[in-house]
Amino acid sequence: MDTPMDTQTTGGPSSLGTRIRHRRQALGLSPAEVAERAGLTADRIKQIETRPFALTGAELLRLAHALDATIEELTGPRHPAGAHQPPIDPVLEPMRREECIVLIRSGSVGRIAYAGIDEVVVIPVNYCYRDELIVFRTAADSAVAQFDLEPVAFELDLFDEGMQDGWSVLVNGMVRPATEAETAAARGRVDPWAGGTRDTYMVVDPRRITGRRIRSW
Missing domain, CATH: 2.30.110.10 (Electron Transport, Fmn-binding Protein; Chain A)
Incomplete structure (x- = not known):
């Protein structure tokens, strides 16, 4: 059974990792089953769900397909065009x-x-x-x-x-x-x-x- 983790804890999962874990649990899938669907390893799935990670676009597309979800459902909605919100820029992180x-x-x-x-x-x-x-x-x-x-x-x-x-x-x-x-x-x-x-x-x-x-x- 998965143990819920505080996404605000230092070294804990990102918001994307938490959404991926919640989606997997909602589908009743194990990390190993998602890994097989996405062509990744079970260790990689556990890393994504529990710790900060570097996720490429290709991996995101595979996970969205494996979880029967859209990319927006996993990453969270972006601001609609024309809305008075600051633009979303790429983020460079150590x-x-x-x-x-x-x-x-x-x-x-x-x-x-x-x-x-x-x-x-x-x-x-x-x-x-x-x-x-x-x-x-x-x-x-x-x-x-x-x-x-x-x-x-x-x-x-x-x-x-x-x-x-x-x-x-x-x-x-x-x-x-x-x-x-x-x-x-x-x-x-x-x-x-x-x-x-x-x-x-x-x-x-x-x-x-x-x-x-x-x-x-």
Whole structure:
């Protein structure tokens, strides 16, 4: 049984999360059933219903369909055209470290930015998050494979151009070769899309994790 939560409590659900939970309960659905309908995970549904979150337009459309509701029913009515109300502008909000880590853990593709010989280099990488470390694979002769305790930035994001919303997470830390134990733990969990021989495992040890979300409602 769901336990009602105070939507005004710091760290509690947003008003949208509360409306989603109420709609689900009204339909007699479990989080797992809504997750299956929406093509999301049950953990993601629970996160949306109980904590502040970054929800994209695509996820909102899926949830509206899964809950047999309109987007307006979930987000709340907007002011009618011509009404003397301030315009609704997109809202840019910082994300808590805990929410950033959830997004990192659930992702598999990010970007590594590092200082090359003559310029800053940004490359996409497949990765996994394990034991508070970001692990990725690269070719033994790549520039980043030669780094050992060098500063880098790691970034991942998700944007919906139609809804003009999304989120981004930035990790600042040090990159180094993975230890034998870290390599063994990550083996089979990181499969580079680029193919080829990429058997060098590298680790980003986070020093600072920040995130932002932009919402259009």
